Amino acid sequence: xxxxxxxxxxxxxxxxxxxxxxxxxxxxxxxxxxxxxxxxxxxxxxxxxxxxxxxxxxxxxxxxxxxxxxxxxxxxxxxxxxxxxxxxxxxxxxxxxxxxxxxxxxxxxxxxxxxxxxxxxxxxxxxxxxxxxxxxxxxxxxxxxxxxxxxxxxxxxxxxxxxxxxxxxxxxxxxxxxxxxxxxxxxxxxxxxxxxxxxxxxxxxxxxxxxxxxxxxxxxxxxxxxxxxxxxxxxxxxxxxxxxxxxxxxxxxxxxxxxxxxxxxxxxxxxxxxxxxxxxxxxxxxxxxxxxxxxxxxxxxxxxxxxxxxxxxxxxxxxxxxxxxxxxxxxxxxxxxxxxxxxxxxxxxxxxxxxxxxxxxxxxxxxxxxxxxxxxxxxxxxxxxxxxxxxxxxxxxxxxxxxxxxxxxxxxxxxxxxxxxxxxxxxxxxxxxxxxxxxxxxxxxxxxxxxxxxxxxxxxxxxxxxx
Amino acid sequence: xxxxxxxxxxxxxxxxxxxxxxxxxxxxxxxxxxxxxxxxxxxxxxxxxxxxxxxxxxxxxxxxxxxxxxxxxxxxxxxxxxxxxxxxxxxxxxxxxxxxxxxxxxxxxxxxxxxxxxxxxxxxxxxxxxxxxxxxxxxxxxxxxxxxxxxxxxxxxxxxxxxxxxxxxxxxxxxxxxxxxxxxxxxxxxxxxxxxxxxxxxxxxxxxxxxxxxxxxxxxxxxxxxxxxxxxxxxxxxxxxxxxxxxxxxxxxxxxxxxxxxxxxxxxxxxxxxxxxxxxxxxxxxxxxxxxxxxxxxxxxxxxxxxxxxxxxxxxxxxxxxxxxxxxxxxxxx
Amino acid sequence: xxxxxxxxxxxxxxxxxxxxxxxxxxxxxxxxxxxxxxxxxxxxxxxxxxxxxxxxxxxxxxxxxxxxxxxxxxxxxxxxxxxxxxxxxxxxxxxxxxxxxxxxxxxxxxxxxxxxxxxxxxxxxx
Numbered sequence: 068x069x070x071x072x073x074x075x076x077x078x079x080x081x082x083x084x085x086x087x088x089x090x091x092x093x094x095x096x097x098x099x100x101x102x103x104x105x106x107x108x109x110x111x112x113x114x115x116x117x118x119x120x121x122x123x124x125x126x127x128x129x130x131x132x133x134x135x136x137x138x139x140x141x142x143x144x145x146x147x148x149x150x151x152x153x154x155x156x157x158x159x160x161x162x163x164x165x166x167x168x169x170x171x172x173x174x175x176x177x178x179x180x181x182x183x184x185x186x187x188x189x190x191x192x193x194x195x196x197x198x199x200x201x202x203x204x205x206x207x208x209x210x211x212x213x214x215x216x217x218x219x220x221x222x223x224x225x226x227x228x229x230x231x232x233x234x235x236x237x238x239x240x241x242x243x244x245x246x247x248x249x250x251x252x253x254x255x256x257x258x259x260x261x262x263x264x265x266x267x268x269x270x271x272x273x274x275x276x277x278x279x280x281x282x283x284x285x286x287x288x289x290x291x292x293x294x295x296x297x298x299x300x301x302x303x304x305x306x307x308x309x310x311x312x313x314x315x316x317x318x319x320x321x322x323x324x325x326x327x328x329x330x331x332x333x334x335x336x337x338x339x340x341x342x343x344x345x346x347x348x349x350x351x352x353x354x355x356x357x358x359x360x361x362x363x364x365x366x367x368x369x370x371x372x373x374x375x376x377x378x379x380x381x382x383x384x385x386x387x388x389x390x391x392x393x394x395x396x397x398x399x400x401x402x403x404x405x406x407x408x409x410x411x412x413x414x415x416x417x418x419x420x421x422x423x424x425x426x427x428x429x430x431x432x433x434x435x436x437x438x439x440x441x442x443x444x445x446x447x448x449x450x451x452x453x454x455x456x457x458x459x460x461x462x463x464x465x466x467x468x469x470x471x472x473x474x475x476x477x478x479x480x481x482x483x484x485x486x487x488x489x490x491x492x493x494x495x496x497x498x499x500x501x502x503x504x505x506x507x508x509x510x511x512x513x514x515x516x517x518x519x520x521x522x523x524x525x526x527x528x529x530x531x532x533x534x
Numbered sequence: 535x536x537x538x539x540x541x542x543x544x545x546x547x548x549x550x551x552x553x554x555x556x557x558x559x560x561x562x563x564x565x566x567x568x569x570x571x572x573x574x575x576x577x578x579x580x581x582x583x584x585x586x587x588x589x590x591x592x593x594x595x596x597x598x599x600x601x602x603x604x605x606x607x608x609x610x611x612x613x614x615x616x617x618x619x620x621x622x623x624x625x626x627x628x629x630x631x632x633x634x635x636x637x638x639x640x641x642x643x644x645x646x647x648x649x650x651x652x653x654x655x656x657x658x659x660x661x662x663x664x665x666x667x668x669x670x671x672x673x674x675x676x677x678x679x680x681x682x683x684x685x686x687x688x689x690x691x692x693x694x695x696x697x698x699x700x701x702x703x704x705x706x707x708x709x710x711x712x713x714x715x716x717x718x719x720x721x722x723x724x725x726x727x728x729x730x731x732x733x734x735x736x737x738x739x740x741x742x743x744x745x746x747x748x749x750x751x752x753x754x755x756x757x758x759x760x761x762x763x764x765x766x767x768x769x770x771x772x773x774x775x776x777x778x779x780x781x782x783x784x785x786x787x788x789x790x791x792x793x794x795x796x797x798x799x800x801x802x803x804x805x806x807x808x809x810x811x812x813x814x815x816x817x818x819x820x821x822x823x824x825x826x827x828x829x830x831x832x833x834x835x836x837x838x839x840x841x842x843x844x845x846x847x848x849x850x851x852x853x854x855x856x857x858x859x860x861x862x863x864x865x866x867x868x
Numbered sequence: 869x870x871x872x873x874x875x876x877x878x879x880x881x882x883x884x885x886x887x888x889x890x891x892x893x894x895x896x897x898x899x900x901x902x903x904x905x906x907x908x909x910x911x912x913x914x915x916x917x918x919x920x921x922x923x924x925x926x927x928x929x930x931x932x933x934x935x936x937x938x939x940x941x942x943x944x945x946x947x948x949x950x951x952x953x954x955x956x957x958x959x960x961x962x963x964x965x966x967x968x969x970x971x972x973x974x975x976x977x978x979x980x981x982x983x984x985x986x987x988x989x990x991x992x993x994x
Binding site: 103184474 | 538542546549550553554557560561562565650651675678679682703706708712715742746827831854859863867
């Protein structure tokens with residue numbers, strides 16, 4: 068018993084030490100990456116790229132399920148994106164509300180017969196429409212099959228060499244596509260995919276589907292997420308991207324080379340984490356073929372989304388993310404610690420398994436175990452207090468560092484009052500919010516276990532729930 | 535152990551406090567700097583606009599000179615013609631060009647790149663030599679900035695260098711391409727020569743740019759590339775002929791509809807849509823019924839431009855999904 | 869700044885371009901009214917009925933093509949000459965510009981002198 072206790076305590080300690088060391092290193096890497104990116108942006112020639120006939124056209128794929136309230140605004144803002152040539156492929160995934168009717172009226176849609184590639188099987192198409200007023204808008208009405216299925220249909224209908232998968236409630240900045248496409252423009256034969264940072268729109272003023280004024284949410288839960296996203300996106304993803312191991316491109320906004328997505332079979336419909344799964348599969352495919360490639364992360368603010376403001380929805384979202392991650396990691400367990408897969412296989416993958424998958428368990432178990440060890444006299448009080456203070460302060464330091472990075476670079480939050488509020492929440496994030504997240508992520512495993520027992524039951528999940 | 539924790543706590547606490555202070559301090563400082571700069575810019579704006587128009591103005595004291603230079607380089611990016619020449623003269627006279635050229639030798643890559651970029655904005659031809667040298671810089675960012683500036687300066691002397699960096703990918707691809715396009719017809723001789731190069735990648739790039747910059751007289755050169763051994767070059771040649779709307783090449787492009795590689799067929803179909811001429815209609819219709827998606831789509835769309843009546847008629851029969859789609863779309867447009 | 873020259877509407881979301889265009893026009897005797905986005909441009913055009921409109925294509929809310937189209941559909945502004953200002957001038961874009969009813973198309977980076985010449989040419993004809 069004593070041995071088990073000691074072992075657990077040691078594991079917990081090692082875990083915290085390793086995790087925080089990694090975070091610190093990542094913060095450094097991300098800092099350098101963002102600084103470099105910002106400097107390079109000044110002479111990156113974005114304006115010329117906009118005007119250039121060499122800039123490749125993009126097909127935007129927009130899966131929609133019961134989005135009647137916001138879809139028209141979304142599409143209107145897409146139509147005014149600052150990018151030379153795009154088409155917008157809206158896929159109505161068997162909505163049960165007024166989505167189709169709203170679209171037909173708002174955009175003067177006319178039915179056409181649409182030719183589809185048979186690359187990736189999907190649920191059948193019911194009808195296709197083109198907008199009389201906006202010839203670049205194509206609307207596909209299909210039977211419900213989930214977000215991945217809708218994306219695959221969009222893929223089958225897209226005409227351009229690049230596809231951009233977005234969510235219906237994502238609000239893109241005007242230059243978003245230009246910015247995320249920049250790595251591809253610079254190295255078209257190498258860069259296979261690119262993702263951007265997702266920011267939280269709660270508290271921001273939105274006009275015509277665009278964020279015009281940045282503000283902090285009133286809801287404490289949403290503000291916590293703002294702080295969390297700095298650390299997760301700006302530091303986390305930037306770091307992974309620089310290490311050539313970016314495993315996650317958010318489903319809210321991701322740009323891919325169409326031929327590659329087709330080659331790997333499109334998005335998988337049997338997982339909740341279809342966005343993560345696709346990126347991992349792309350890595351695997353390209354590394355198996357030994358091709359030189361990069362999957363890039365662009366740190367500029369490009370898209371905004373509404374974050375859940377109540378515990379129930381947020382919890383559901385986090386459980387779903389964790390489930391998706393677990394499913395993906397399990398499916399691609401062949402990458403684990405294989406030298407062939409480079410940094411991705413030997414560091415990135417293990418990191419996600421240890422710190423993202425098993426991490427919640429260790430964090431939550433380590434806490435009571437350490438208390439118990441103290442209560443039974445095996446740990447001294449100073450040690451206990453020291454341990455907790457150190458972990459708390461480290462967490463705070465990392466959150467504050469991420470916030471500082473944002474402030475030093477993009478400075479979207481312009482008032483000092485907002486910065487102070489974010490600082491306060493940076494501290495608060497480590498006291499309770501993280502632990503709550505751990506609980507949700509543990510519950511995700513319960514969800515997974517339950518799903519296996521009810522294997523065969525139809526899992527119909529609307530797209531609108533995911534964000 | 536306890537001491538370790540104690541010291542760690544102090545260090546971390548101190549670290550956090552340091553960050554926080556840095557944050558707040560820097561924010562306040564930046565805010566003040568910005569306000570000052572905005573005020574200075576507002577004050578100097580009439581002067582700057584006068585300079586852009588080539589009017590004579592009084593000298594500016596050194597404190598304002600920096601802000602003025604920044605303001606003027608912003609304007610310089612937006613204008614061409616006489617205004618740009620006027621600004622170039624000003625930058626040369628005030629020593630800004632010399633300072634930027636000196637900065638091309640800075641230790642830090644990002645400063646070199648910023649200087650290279652600024653030289654393009656300032657518009658002075660004095661910088662061309664130094665920028666050409668910068669195309670060989672160790673940092674890709676610097677090379678890219680230099681290429682961009684050479685394009686904006688319309689530096690025909692740098693054609694060969696730019697073509698070289700375009701194909702070797704030493705410079706960001708989009709930027710290099712744009713720079714070459716900026717050179718315009720000055721780049722043509724070098725591009726024409728490149729269409730015979732041994733490396734198919736170079737041939738493809740040259741052909742693509744010829745399609746964008748070339749003249750009708752380049753049509754035979756491009757037609758020859760329709761029989762290139764590399765498929766990418768053939769497709770690129772078809773695209774280029776389409777962009778040039780080279781009617782004399784129509785027959786040759788029609789021949790490419792039978793290419794054994796699908797994307798070449800697709801490119802040829804698209805080009806025929808841009809070239810026009812009803813002669814191509816039957817071949818396009820046949821391709822539109824074929825099973826390869828991209829080729830069939832391109833053919834159907836091209837048919838809509840080349841022979842709308844034939845397309846409409848085919849749409850009434852069952853000639854395959856691509857024909858039907860193209861017919862439906864055409865019906866909407868009319 | 870003269871009080872009697874013809875009124876020109878200048879619409880662009882970029883501060884610098886607005887300054888440059890306004891300066892050139894006002895220096896040459898025109899009066900200007902300014903908009904920062906498509907909606908403002910349309911509203912001002914209908915309200916003040918300028919003699920000519922210089923419109924950026926890529927503007928927030930309504931792009932230059934759309935504003936031109938709407939101007940052409942209103943009696944008060946149907947005949948108003950429109951010059952489109954844009955970074956992108958491929959054949960397709962130029963064609964689209966003229967299709968929406970614009971009278972002229974100027975590429976960015978632009979020459980203020982040339983813009984002035986075109987304005988003078990158009991307004992001189994009337």
